[in-house]
Amino acid sequence: MQIYKVGGAVRDALLGRPVADIDWVIVGARPEELLALGYQPVGKDFPVFLHPESKQEYALARTERKTAPGYHGFAFHAAPEVTLEQDLARRDLTINAMAEDAAGQLIDPYGGQRDLKDKVLRHVSPAFAEDPVRILRLARFAARYRDFTVAPETLALMRAMVAAGEVDALVAERIWQEFARGLMEAEPSRMLEVLRACGALARLLPELDRLFGVPQPAQHHPEIDTGTHMLMVLDRCAALAAPLTVRYACLCHDLGKGLTPTEALPRHIAHESRGLPLTRRVSERWRVPSDCRELAELMTREHTHVHQSLSFTPQARLNLLERCDALRRPERFAELLLACECDARGRLGLQDRPYPQRPKLLADLRCLQGLNQAELSAAALAQGLKGPQIGAAIARARLAALAAMAQT
Structure with missing residues (x-):
């Protein structure tokens, strides 16, 4: 032995x-x-x-x-x-x-x-083609070893596997397992680039694959291409050591831009609402865990509102915090803001741009957390208020607190 x-x-x-x-x-x-x-x-x-x-x-x-x-x-x-x-x-x-x-x-x-020295990802034998998970594993290794390249013959074999329908037989749990690990590597964009190069991305994640070649307004997106932006956002997630929930949310947040008209101006109006069903579809198809699924839906729906929040009135900021359930789910709200920062900084030449929306909204949340809801409820009861009237009184107190912050 x-x-x-x-x-x-x-x-x-x-x-x-x-x-x-x-x-x-x-x-x-x-x-x-x-x-x-x-x-x-x-x-x-x-x-x-x-x-x-x-x-x-x-x-x-x-x-x-x-x-x-x-x-x-x-x-x-x-x-x-x-x-x-x-x-x-x-x-x-x-x-x-x-x-x-x-x-x-x-x-x-x-x-x-030898291949380690030459920094090449190469299959051992033609038996590589017998297991479609190996396509995902190789793409994940490309995200980990950022300076490695895929051997041409290996890429050709992967394309043949995709054409033969091998990736269509992958089970949801294994797809998610490999994607999740790849998203957490040092350069997750490379995983998607490899999958796109062999045609697997179009089979596994067509909602994302169709973003490549879709233009965006240059004043907001110097990189122009929506797919390129997505890759940059994921790499910004890695640079900021974001958790898996944030990285998955960023993966999904702009899927609606593949459905919005761009014939005149690539403004992508209502891409948030169009993208929400797509985000849900991907999460259901891959059986994504609930924490990742929930943040992805929240990010898809609210990311543009977070970006615009510096110009919001106190009432609009309160509405945003309430829609995000920030008081009951402060950790998730903090992850949403980190995802939005990755989105804002995942753009050509803007990787180091400050994102003041994040500290501002976190400060707003701390302000509301500092209010004693039990005392507010007791004061409302003492005034003879009941039921929905108590909730309205608490909302007014929260609004007043945010308004006071805006004046400091």
């Missing part, structure tokens, strides 16, 4: 990057032997075990065979005679198909170290 460190841990160590998780492959063993040594089985589709002490994952070397379309259409074979080279051959990219033995010796049968 021989044990090897494999995959991402080997890759990242060679790159000088922090190693988070370590995967191991065992060659020359049977499941019964591992059970006798105290390993705990956890794999459903193929033999994977937890080490009795470290609890790290150890997988038996295996081969796989395509049996049906999509992600789950595989038959696996794990046996003592399966070699390390055979196991590595089934992996997606050459940079992920390296191993290290117990003595620290690198095993690199498919040129992964």
Whole structure:
């Protein structure tokens, strides 16, 4: 029995990057032997075990065979005679198909170290085409390793996979999982660029794909193209270390611009209301978690109002805060403002422009939070007010507080 460190841990160590998780492959063993040594089985589709002490994952070397379309259409074979080279051959990219033995010796049968040096994302074998998830994984790696390029032959293979309908067989949960991880990488725009280059974006996210080539007013968007703006906004999210909720909201916020007329002037009137059903459709299709879904809908609906809020009257600012449920959901409101800042700064030449709307509206929220609602309610009751009259009195007090702030 021989044990090897494999995959991402080997890759990242060679790159000088922090190693988070370590995967191991065992060659020359049977499941019964591992059970006798105290390993705990956890794999459903193929033999994977937890080490009795470290609890790290150890997988038996295996081969796989395509049996049906999509992600789950595989038959696996794990046996003592399966070699390390055979196991590595089934992996997606050459940079992920390296191993290290117990003595620290690198095993690199498919040129992964060379591709790391040349900064190339290249598939290991034609078997790459059998698993459509690999398209998403490669795009995610492009977002992580910003200076890597996709090998031409790999991009051609990905295009062939899209044309064959492989990406149409992907399940919603896996699409969201890979997209979410890609959005959290250092340069998420590259994930979308790779998916667009191979045609997968048009299949997985047509609402976004149609934004490319759609113009916007130059006075607000020097980059002009709506799709380009979206890429810049996502990279601004990464620069500001925004959480996933904010990044997903930014991904969706301008989808309505793909439906608004632009024949005369590309003003995109009512793109917010047109975009809201599209945002909901994407969230439903991918089964997006509720926190991401809710912020995306709020961002789609309110981002232009937030941008314009410096010119709002106290009443209009109060209305905005109430529509956003800011008093009950202050954390979500803060995320909305961060998303709006990413939107405002995700524009050509404006990446470092201040966004005073964010601190101003946060100050408005703190002002309202400083009001004691119990005391306001008690005062209204003492005046003989009831029911909706009490709510109206509280609203007047809030408005007066915001008006007072405007005069300071």
